[in-house]
Amino acid sequence: MIAPAWRREAEDGSVTLQIHAKPGAKLTAIVGVHGEGTEARLKVALAAPPIDGKANAVLRAFLADVFGVAERKVTLLRGETGRRKLVHIEAPTRRPDKDWA
Numbered sequence: 001m002i003a004p005a006w007r008r009e010a011e012d013g014s015v016t017l018q019i020h021a022k023p024g025a026k027l028t029a030i031v032g033v034h035g036e037g038t039e040a041r042l043k044v045a046l047a048a049p050p051i052d053g054k055a056n057a058v059l060r061a062f063l064a065d066v067f068g069v070a071e072r073k074v075t076l077l078r079g080e081t082g083r084r085k086l087v088h089i090e091a092p093t094r095r096p097d098k099d100w101a
Contacts, residue, residue, distance in 0.1 A: 005040040019085040023055035068093035
């Protein structure tokens with residue numbers, strides 16, 4: 001099975017996700033895929049405003065929880081101030097992303 005464009009897996013087991021963030025939502029959750037083909041991104045609703053890094057903090061905490069890692073193992077590589085983000089997850093103990101759209 002071919003991995004979706006929004007997910008890259010490294011040989012060391014780490015995962016990099018291309019994310020389309022939707023801050024200001026009522027609940028933090030995966031809500032589907034934004035875009036198609038090579039432009040596809042995992043769409044994540046965030047229960048935090050896009051102010052002072054609050055949405056980024058919620059995103060990191062959420063991904064750490066669902067992938068079973070400490071927050072320090074979730075790194076925002078790109079997209080600090082925008083909706084389009086690139087996030088690296090080091091040594092995940094769970095892989096819920098394989099069941100996401």
